[in-house]
Amino acid sequence: MGSATSELPSRMPLSDTAETGLKIVVVGGFGVGKTTLVRSVSEIRPLNTEEVMTQAGIGVDETSDVAAKTTTTVAFDFGRISLNERVVLYLFGAPGQERFWFLWDRLFSGTLGAVVLVDTRRMDDSWYAIDRLEHHKTPFVVAVNRFDDASPHSLDEIRQALALPDHVPLIDCDARVRSSGKDVLITLVDHLYALAMAQEMTP
Ligand SMILES: Nc1nc2c(ncn2[C@@H]2O[C@H](COP(=O)(O)OP(=O)(O)OP(=O)(O)O)[C@@H](O)[C@H]2O)c(=O)[nH]1
Numbered sequence: 001m002g003s004a005t006s007e008l009p010s011r012m013p014l015s016d017t018a019e020t021g022l023k024i025v026v027v028g029g030f031g032v033g034k035t036t037l038v039r040s041v042s043e044i045r046p047l048n049t050e051e052v053m054t055q056a057g058i059g060v061d062e063t064s065d066v067a068a069k070t071t072t073t074v075a076f077d078f079g080r081i082s083l084n085e086r087v088v089l090y091l092f093g094a095p096g097q098e099r100f101w102f103l104w105d106r107l108f109s110g111t112l113g114a115v116v117l118v119d120t121r122r123m124d125d126s127w128y129a130i131d132r133l134e135h136h137k138t139p140f141v142v143a144v145n146r147f148d149d150a151s152p153h154s155l156d157e158i159r160q161a162l163a164l165p166d167h168v169p170l171i172d173c174d175a176r177v178r179s180s181g182k183d184v185l186i187t188l189v190d191h192l193y194a195l196a197m198a199q200e201m202t203p
């Protein structure tokens with residue numbers, strides 16, 4: 001447990017100018033890259049609760065499309081990123097396997113917004129995440145993690161397949177690349193800001 005990215009300091013003090021801390025969760029199906037995203041964007045050494053997948057999981061864990069995967073998140077990932085001098089995001093990566101989904105409701109508590117990560121090879125896995133977020137009335141954006149061998153569906157096709165309303169932002173990303181992960185988070189914060197503004201305008 002608790003694997004870490006060695007080049008990052010374990011304690012990095014928050015800047016004095018930070019005013020707003022937002023709790024964000026990263027959800028999605030098994031092996032879509034949630035842990036990878038939290039690791040690549042976090043400015044502190046991320047907390048990960050990865051465990052090696054063993055033979056005991058055969059028949060329980062659906063690994064057929066993620067054959068290279070050797071570990072899985074058994075609780076959650078945690079990381080932090082300062083988007084600018086004032087806004088800090090606290091990132092929680094959810095566990096993707098169905099047997100850990102009972103943890104999600106707790107993770108959603110106090111969450112301002114969410115990222116749903118999608119792998120186009122296994123779109124069905126995204127339904128549960130989208131359903132839970134809609135149920136909790138948690139605003140979200142959808143980010144398509146383009147694995148190298150994934151089929152090249154356009155964003156429009158993916159929007160249709162997921163029956164996503166037009167107002168939900170949908171973007172491409174590479175969860176391994178920090179700048180790409182950061183773009184996803186900026187899209188989410190812009191979306192939350194626009195929703196807050198719209199709410200303020202309604203009498
Ligand atoms: N080629 C490629 N591999 C990726 C990408 N994103 C993640 N991976 C790899 O995919 C595997 C699964 O990534 P994880 O980040 O563990 O996925 P997860 O969603 O946290 O998985 P669970 O917590 O077990 O549900 C890892 O081996 C990553 O290195 C990507 O964009 N492209």
Ligand SMILES: [Mg+2]
Pocket residue numbers: 034035036072073093094095096
């Ligand atoms: Mg994970």
